[in-house]
Amino acid sequence: MNNVIIIRYGEIFLKGKNRDYFESLLIKNIKVALEDYDYKFVRTQGRYFIEDFSEDDGYEIMEHLKCVFGIYSLSYATKVPTNFEGDFKEVKESLKTLAKEINEENTILNPTFRVTVKRADKRIPMKSYEIAGELAGVILATVRFKVSLEKHDYEFMVDMRENGYSYVYSKVFMGAGGLPVGCSGKGMMLLSGGIDSPVAGYMMAKRGMKLFAVHFASPPYTSDKAKEKVIELKEIMEKYAGKIKLYVVPFTDIQMEIHKSCPSEFMITIMRRYMMRIATILAAKEDCKSIVTGESLGQVASQTVESMTCTGATTDLPIFRPLIGFDKEDIMTLAKKIGTFETSILPYEDCCTVFLPKSPAIKPRLAVVEKAEQAMWEVGEELMKKAIENVEII
Ligand code: ATP
Ligand code: MG
Numbered sequence: 001m002n003n004v005i006i007i008r009y010g011e012i013f014l015k016g017k018n019r020d021y022f023e024s025l026l027i028k029n030i031k032v033a034l035e036d037y038d039y040k041f042v043r044t045q046g047r048y049f050i051e052d053f054s055e056d057d058g059y060e061i062m063e064h065l066k067c068v069f070g071i072y073s074l075s076y077a078t079k080v081p082t083n084f085e086g087d088f089k090e091v092k093e094s095l096k097t098l099a100k101e102i103n104e105e106n107t108i109l110n111p112t113f114r115v116t117v118k119r120a121d122k123r124i125p126m127k128s129y130e131i132a133g134e135l136a137g138v139i140l141a142t143v144r145f146k147v148s149l150e151k152h153d154y155e156f157m158v159d160m161r162e163n164g165y166s167y168v169y170s171k172v173f174m175g176a177g178g179l180p181v182g183c184s185g186k187g188m189m190l191l192s193g194g195i196d197s198p199v200a201g202y203m204m205a206k207r208g209m210k211l212f213a214v215h216f217a218s219p220p221y222t223s224d225k226a227k228e229k230v231i232e233l234k235e236i237m238e239k240y241a242g243k244i245k246l247y248v249v250p251f252t253d254i255q256m257e258i259h260k261s262c263p264s265e266f267m268i269t270i271m272r273r274y275m276m277r278i279a280t281i282l283a284a285k286e287d288c289k290s291i292v293t294g295e296s297l298g299q300v301a302s303q304t305v306e307s308m309t310c311t312g313a314t315t316d317l318p319i320f321r322p323l324i325g326f327d328k329e330d331i332m333t334l335a336k337k338i339g340t341f342e343t344s345i346l347p348y349e350d351c352c353t354v355f356l357p358k359s360p361a362i363k364p365r366l367a368v369v370e371k372a373e374q375a376m377w378e379v380g381e382e383l384m385k386k387a388i389e390n391v392e393i394i
Contacts, residue, residue: 002079003058005050006159006167007065010072010177025180026070032242033064044161051079062173067239069206071175075157077167082160084124088131092138094168095156102154102170103143112148113139115156124160131158176206181242184208187320188283189292190275191215191246193229193348196294196323198237198340199331203322204292205241212286213244214279216251221355226348231394236340246394247282251275254383255355261376264357268302269364270373272311278384280315282391291315296323296331306363313366 009026030048031041039053039061053061058076065074078098080090095115115132124131135158136147145154159167189201191213201211215230227248234246251274258270279291295303302311312319323331335341373380 002051003053003055004077004079004167005053005058005062005065006075006077006169007048007050007071008046008073008175009048009070010175022070022180022183025182026068029068029070029180029182029242030065033068033239034061037061049167064239065175066173067176068180069176069178069208069240070180072177073175074173075169075171076173077159077169079165079167082121082124082164082166084121084126084160088135088166091158091166091168092135095135095138095158096142098156098168098170099139099142099145103145106153108153111145111154112152113145113154113156114147114149114152115139115158118157118159120162121160121164122162131160176240178206179208181205181208181240182210184210185290186210186212186286186288187290187292188279188286188288188317189213190279190294191230191233192294193226193233193344193346194294195328195335195341195344196296196299196331198233198294198344199334199338200292200294200320200322201237201244202240202334202338202340204320205237209290209292211237211241211244211292212282212288213246214275214282215246215248216275216278217248218252218255219250221252222349225346229343229346229348232343233340234394236338236343240338245286248392248394249278249282249387250390250392251387254380254387257376257379257383259355261379262372265359265361266364266369266372267355267357268360269307269310269369272302272307273314273369273373274380274384276311276314276319278387280317281384281388283317289317291317291319293319293321294323295321296326296328299328301360301362304362306365307361310364310366310369 037053037057040051042049042051050061062076065071078094080094083090115136117128117132119128139145154170156170184207187204187209189211191197205211213234217227234244238244254274255271258267262270297303335344
């Protein structure tokens with residue numbers, strides 16, 4: 001008897017001619033996610049199998065796989081010889097064990113079940129439903145469940161494969177879905193220490209985007225703790241998105257200059273414009289063809305259509321804001337699901353809470369903002385250069 005994990009992939013199945021490319025990315029990402037474990041990877045038509053791993057690692061391997069985008073669903077199965085000449089002896093044994101396990105956890109009154117057999121091994125002389133009938137007998141003799149083909153509480157699956165082995169299981173776990181990271185190009189994500197931006201990055205990675213990150217820090221107004229928090233967020237995201245290179249940009253001088261030279265009502269808008277400019281320069285270094293932010297329409301003054309028009313005007317790259325139509329509640333739910341929430345709510349200031357004006361412009365006009373910015377144009381160019389020279393790469 002032998003434990004295996006069955007991996008089913010979803011959407012990439014549909015991609016016709018590109019399928020090989022999508023699959024090779026998915027396989028690469030699976031291997032990266034499992035780099036700390038010993039196992040054998042088996043590729044077949046439509047499914048992969050993780051085999052020959054240590055029993056102790058099984059749970060962790062499964063948890064890692066649940067985070068890999070492009071995987072639709074997963075099952076933990078037992079692999080046994082089909083042995084049809086021996087009356088499916090080993091299959092029956094493993095079904096008995098499985099039925100007992102399920103029975104122990106069962107809380108349903110008068111539970112029902114069915115057995116579903118897939119017979120890919122055409123050497124077996126019986127039909128699938130005949131085998132299923134015979135196997136159901138074993139379960140009936142083991143636990144007090146009733147058969148119900150249409151509606152049932154439990155389904156026992158037996159895949160009898162061409163290689164002479166059967167895979168026996170009952171649970172199907174949902175994978176992370178989406179597309180394999182790397183198939184949708186690269187994006188530079190603006191990663192604050194807040195709740196929203198990690199969720200935004202997660203959503204882009206789910207659609208196959210490889211992420212880079214930039215964080216604007218304002219020492220000494222922001223502490224090392226704030227930076228560590230961002231690094232921790234990046235590390236949580238890496239479970240899903242693979243390795244993320246993070247740029248930490250010293251932003252204090254630029255903020256001071258804006259504070260000094262520009263009208264306070266435009267402070268935030270202009271600050272965001274400098275963030276975008278720097279993000280665009282860093283994006284070019286990494287060949288990123290887009291920028292990602294955690295903005296959500298109307299959430300704060302800097303996230304009105306007018307404000308986003310002003311920030312967007314500083315870059316030629318498309319800016320993706322996957323949370324634009326989300327309520328804060330929904331974003332928080334997702335943040336909890338992906339595991340970033342607890343870190344995001346740690347109380348360390350990020351740069352935007354420093355020098356906040358009392359009444360920021362809610363509907364800034366681009367022409368007016370551009371004019372307001374003129375006062376610091378040349379200094380601004382210098383300061384940007386300096387900030388990029390002093391960037392810290394993590
Ligand atoms: P978040 O929860 O992501 O911080 P927020 O609700 O606090 O978002 P803002 O502070 O207006 O909203 O920030 C909007 C977006 O701008 C953020 O989602 C993020 O992408 C980017 N951003 C803000 N501050 C920073 C920063 N210090 N470094 C990098 N990106 C930032
Ligand atoms: Mg924020």
